[in-house]
Amino acid sequence: MSEEHVSMWKHLGLNLTAHDALLKVLGDAYTDIYLAQKQRPDGMAYFDFVMSEVHGLRIKELLDEKEQGRKIIGSYCVFVPEEITLAANATLVGLCSGADFAMEEVEKYLPRNTCALIKSALGFKLGKVCPYLESADMVVGENTCDGKKKAYESLGPLLDNLYVMDLPQVKSDQGRTLLRSEYERFKVAVQDLTSVTITHESLKKAIQTVNAKRMALHRLARLRKADPVPISGLDALLANQVSFYDNPARFTESLNKICDELEKRIAANQGVSPKKNPRILMAGCPMAVPNWKLPWIVETSGAVIVGEESCVGERGIRNLTDDTGTTVDELMDAITDRYFKVDCAIFTPNSDRLNHIEEMAKDYQADGVIHYGLQFCQPYTMEAIPVENALDTKGIPSLRIETDYGMEDAGQLKTRIEAFIEMLK
Amino acid sequence: MSEEHVSMWKHLGLNLTAHDALLKVLGDAYTDIYLAQKQRPDGMAYFDFVMSEVHGLRIKELLDEKEQGRKIIGSYCVFVPEEITLAANATLVGLCSGADFAMEEVEKYLPRNTCALIKSALGFKLGKVCPYLESADMVVGENTCDGKKKAYESLGPLLDNLYVMDLPQVKSDQGRTLLRSEYERFKVAVQDLTSVTITHESLKKAIQTVNAKRMALHRLARLRKADPVPISGLDALLANQVSFYDNPARFTESLNKICDELEKRIAANQGVSPKKNPRILMAGCPMAVPNWKLPWIVETSGAVIVGEESCVGERGIRNLTDDTGTTVDELMDAITDRYFKVDCAIFTPNSDRLNHIEEMAKDYQADGVIHYGLQFCQPYTMEAIPVENALDTKGIPSLRIETDYGMEDAGQLKTRIEAFIEMLK
Numbered sequence: 001m002s003e004e005h006v007s008m009w010k011h012l013g014l015n016l017t018a019h020d021a022l023l024k025v026l027g028d029a030y031t032d033i034y035l036a037q038k039q040r041p042d043g044m045a046y047f048d049f050v051m052s053e054v055h056g057l058r059i060k061e062l063l064d065e066k067e068q069g070r071k072i073i074g075s076y077c078v079f080v081p082e083e084i085t086l087a088a089n090a091t092l093v094g095l096c097s098g099a100d101f102a103m104e105e106v107e108k109y110l111p112r113n114t115c116a117l118i119k120s121a122l123g124f125k126l127g128k129v130c131p132y133l134e135s136a137d138m139v140v141g142e143n144t145c146d147g148k149k150k151a152y153e154s155l156g157p158l159l160d161n162l163y164v165m166d167l168p169q170v171k172s173d174q175g176r177t178l179l180r181s182e183y184e185r186f187k188v189a190v191q192d193l194t195s196v197t198i199t200h201e202s203l204k205k206a207i208q209t210v211n212a213k214r215m216a217l218h219r220l221a222r223l224r225k226a227d228p229v230p231i232s233g234l235d236a237l238l239a240n241q242v243s244f245y246d247n248p249a250r251f252t253e254s255l256n257k258i259c260d261e262l263e264k265r266i267a268a269n270q271g272v273s274p275k276k277n278p279r280i281l282m283a284g285c286p287m288a289v290p291n292w293k294l295p296w297i298v299e300t301s302g303a304v305i306v307g308e309e310s311c312v313g314e315r316g317i318r319n320l321t322d323d324t325g326t327t328v329d330e331l332m333d334a335i336t337d338r339y340f341k342v343d344c345a346i347f348t349p350n351s352d353r354l355n356h357i358e359e360m361a362k363d364y365q366a367d368g369v370i371h372y373g374l375q376f377c378q379p380y381t382m383e384a385i386p387v388e389n390a391l392d393t394k395g396i397p398s399l400r401i402e403t404d405y406g407m408e409d410a411g412q413l414k415t416r417i418e419a420f421i422e423m424l425k
Numbered sequence: 426m427s428e429e430h431v432s433m434w435k436h437l438g439l440n441l442t443a444h445d446a447l448l449k450v451l452g453d454a455y456t457d458i459y460l461a462q463k464q465r466p467d468g469m470a471y472f473d474f475v476m477s478e479v480h481g482l483r484i485k486e487l488l489d490e491k492e493q494g495r496k497i498i499g500s501y502c503v504f505v506p507e508e509i510t511l512a513a514n515a516t517l518v519g520l521c522s523g524a525d526f527a528m529e530e531v532e533k534y535l536p537r538n539t540c541a542l543i544k545s546a547l548g549f550k551l552g553k554v555c556p557y558l559e560s561a562d563m564v565v566g567e568n569t570c571d572g573k574k575k576a577y578e579s580l581g582p583l584l585d586n587l588y589v590m591d592l593p594q595v596k597s598d599q600g601r602t603l604l605r606s607e608y609e610r611f612k613v614a615v616q617d618l619t620s621v622t623i624t625h626e627s628l629k630k631a632i633q634t635v636n637a638k639r640m641a642l643h644r645l646a647r648l649r650k651a652d653p654v655p656i657s658g659l660d661a662l663l664a665n666q667v668s669f670y671d672n673p674a675r676f677t678e679s680l681n682k683i684c685d686e687l688e689k690r691i692a693a694n695q696g697v698s699p700k701k702n703p704r705i706l707m708a709g710c711p712m713a714v715p716n717w718k719l720p721w722i723v724e725t726s727g728a729v730i731v732g733e734e735s736c737v738g739e740r741g742i743r744n745l746t747d748d749t750g751t752t753v754d755e756l757m758d759a760i761t762d763r764y765f766k767v768d769c770a771i772f773t774p775n776s777d778r779l780n781h782i783e784e785m786a787k788d789y790q791a792d793g794v795i796h797y798g799l800q801f802c803q804p805y806t807m808e809a810i811p812v813e814n815a816l817d818t819k820g821i822p823s824l825r826i827e828t829d830y831g832m833e834d835a836g837q838l839k840t841r842i843e844a845f846i847e848m849l850k
Binding site: 108109110111113114143145146147149150151152153154164166167169170172174175177178181182345346348349350373375376378379381382383384385386402 | 533534535536538539568570571572574575576577578579589591592594595597599600602603606607770771773774775798800801803804806807808809810811827
């Protein structure tokens with residue numbers, strides 16, 4: 001790695017030894033899991049480059065933006081509207097939470113029985129290995145699940161810039177009112193941070209930028225309906241993961257180029273996986289970089305993943321924000337309406353999600369659904385049971401997996417997943 | 426048991442064999458844990474009787490009330506205002522959730538990693554052994570923790586009368602507005618159930634009835650500040666537990682009689698436990714009947730419990746409801762204000778609770794605090810760590826326990842608790 005990068009990380013206060021170790025693990029995993037794949041679209045070279053520089057050039061870009069007066073806002077959840085941050089001249093980035101780090105230290109703050117994603121978020125802070133977190137001028141937490149809600153109480157004192165957003169639990173009028181008012185409060189906080197007043201024009205433009213990113217991801221999703229499927233689930237997941245980190249406009253352009261390539265593949269009836277291989281829909285918890293364990297096991301066990309019902313996937317990008325409002329308030333209403341549709345398992349009841357999973361299984365011609373629950377993630381592990389029952393009623397085979405970020409259960413998972421895939425053939 | 430009781434249980438649809446087994450376990454536990462205690466106040470005979478008839482006479486009373494047109498409402502949480510139910514001529518009872526039952530069946534509905542209290546609530550329904558649940562004209566669930574929130578989605582279809590109350594997560598103006606509107610919605614639902622319109626007079630009277638019960642419990646709590654303490658923690662816990670089931674006026678009268686007796690004991694410098702025995706404050710999750718494991722271990726290990734920082738204890742009864750409002754709306758505001766103060770760990774931030782635990786430790790002259798977290802109860806097991814840190818800062822010794830309803834860990838717990846008590850001497 002370049003001296004410039006090292007100096008940048010040092011300046012950000014990272015623990016260089018620990019950070020080197022993390023990059024080594026990340027690089028090795030990427031080589032073993034991503035680069036080992038065959039018949040990848042040429043356009044994935046862009047994402048290979050992005051990943052190789054995910055703690056390097058991308059951080060430099062963010063720091064350059066800061067030099068020019070732009071603010072960086074970090075978040076852990078798809079309920080934080082990128083539209084509002086962009087409109088106030090701030091960049092939104094997803095924060096590291098996809099790998100175990102500094103676990104001994106973490107368990108001084110959080111019980112062992114906390115989900116890996118939450119422990120990871122704290123571990124990256126305590127281990128001083130997340131350059132995104134250290135670059136952020138504001139970190140946004142949100143009251144989604146109990147685990148995150150209470151964990152921010154521990155994370156807060158370790159940061160000097162944590163902003164916590166409240167969220168509703170029910171899709172009632174009261175719930176929408178709460179979300180609307182929380183987005184208004186967030187808008188004011190972002191404006192205060194950036195000293196930029198959001199205008200109708202800037203908000204409309206931001207909505208269009210974010211919608212364009214979503215539409216590129218929709219396009220990618222649509223192309224995966226083809227049989228044979230032209231791109232692996234791992235590569236499609238990566239595109240969704242990178243969408244949380246990358247410059248939105250560049251991301252959109254790069255992804256659209258890949259989609260052009262995929263269209264040619266489809267026209268040539270060219271797939272990334274033989275037609276006979278079962279098609280799998282993954283549903284459940286988000287998979288943050290470098291949490292590739294489960295899709296890697298699935299796709300090296302004779303199946304291909306055709307869709308992700310996940311925040312890092314279709315749940316996160318399903319709906320566009322209406323940009324036709326003629327005032328800031330109208331656009332804020334549209335933003336609220338858009339995010340209020342997100343069918344996260346923190347809501348009760350959450351029947352929309354069951355319907356969406358069924359629809360996706362049908363639309364993507366999935367032969368089976370694997371429900372991925374992070375161990376100790378109560379909302380998703382609890383909802384996995386009604387999901388399984390609903391799929392059962394429709395005759396759609398499903399497999400319920402509960403796991404964490406460790407590799408100890410990889411062998412056992414592979415056995416179960418292979419058996420499931422065998423059954424689908 | 427009388428034939429009349431058996432016929433009543435049969436009529437309620439209970440599984441008589443399973444219910445007999447439950448009563449046997451309950452009776453044996455009561456004998457071994459409660460009746461084995463020495464120097465109990467004579468007045469506890471009332472509670473012994475109540476407990477011996479907890480599924481018998483008390484159920485008959487409720488069914489008699491129903492015969493006379495009164496409605497029975499069951500709840501699982503101290504956020505359900507008894508004031509509103511009483512004002513509409515309905516009786517509120519706490520529902521069974523303190524013992525493992527039908528666990529194999531329960532785990533078809535809920536993940537294994539769900540807290541024992543929630544699994545128990547479902548187990549009593551699936552096992553058909555809770556006469557309170559089967560007598561209830563309305564069962565009220567509430568969006569407190571993720572576990573309960575999502576579990577009601579599974580419990581709902583098993584009942585024909587589940588009403589779910591939404592709750593805020595933050596003590597903001599928006600949070601209070603949500604609570605106020607949810608209590609209004611509840612008031613309407615209760616009125617619809619009972620066909621009784623709540624008036625200023627009926628609501629004021631109901632507030633006074635519930636306040637009188639709380640004041641009797643406050644009196645009991647105050648008397649436990651004496652050294653030596655005149656009543657065991659087990660007996661005081663039982664009073665708090667029975668307050669969820671019993672007729673409020675009779676309960677208040679009976680408890681006040683015990684308090685008269687305790688005052689005499691204090692005047693005579695007579696304690697239930699030698700002065701030298703360490704005084705323990707229990708803090709954390711609620712203990713529903715017959716969840717007596719932890720206090721039983723503590724009080725048979727050379728210590729005495731002097732207070733419960735719990736929903737079944739001081740958290741549930743701390744504040745009175747102001748009855749001076751001159752309209753129904755003003756009284757509803759007062760009810761909202763009263764419940765909005767409850768320092769449940771579902772709120773973020775929840776610093777009030779840390780302060781209350783410190784205050785209680787001081788007021789009750791506790792030598793140490795035992796924090797009781799139900800395994801997989803995220804809000805309380807997570808908050809246990811800041812509680813421990815806060816107590817540590819004040820030099821108050823504390824012990825963090827995580828357990829469930831099983832007896833498998835009783836030996837290990839006893840060893841840890843004995844060592845803690847030894848340290849306090």
